[in-house]
Amino acid sequence: MREIQKYIHKVQYYETDQMRVVHHSNYIRWFEEARVDLMEQMGMGYDRMEELGIASPVLGVEADYLRMVRFGDTVSIRTRMKEYNGIKLTLEYEVTDENTGMVHCRGLTKHCFLNEKGRPVSLKKDYPDIHALFVGVMGQEK
Template identity: 75%
Template structure:
């Protein structure tokens, strides 16, 4: 699973303001795009989670904007799971300019796992295959 590639994104015109600068809200969308891609590469996309009755709402989002990104530029979004305990997880992101290698934004999202009725789910107990996937995810620092 260590061969997960980072997510790449080319800035679109609609993502920018009149000065050609990416609007801050789009970084949060890029986090979601990168997280979705990351999970699909690990073997469990949101479609599979939901098919099995699991939803994973966002509990909180943080973004540290360091530099502006402009229309037409391309960025790579490095994604990793920072913490995971079977019930909650924190995903970390770093948005890097493809040409300069400079970091433009760092952020994280916190999630929990719920069943279709909105009740907390323990992946460790109820979905051990998914639990193992997260425990063995690249960059995972949490104890097994």
């Protein structure tokens, strides 16, 4: 598997408030954009997972806002798997200004895997090929 690349996002005007500062809720959206990008880089995009009947809902979100991001800034978002056991997944995010290299936000999201009936799924047991993709990404980060 190739090395996972950071996700790049240019701040749009609609993401800001009257002071041209990014509204805090948009960081959560950026986490999702970065998560979708990570899954696609892994070769297991959400569209493919859903075709297989696997959902991955968000169980929790945390964000620590360190510095403001403003309209016109470009940020990179590094996404890292913090925990994965085949049933649950925790991802960490670091939002960094592309020009200065300063970290502006850190956060995490927690997920599980469910089948079409809303019951927990063990990727390790039921989808070993998908499980191997997640383990491969975890191995890159160690």
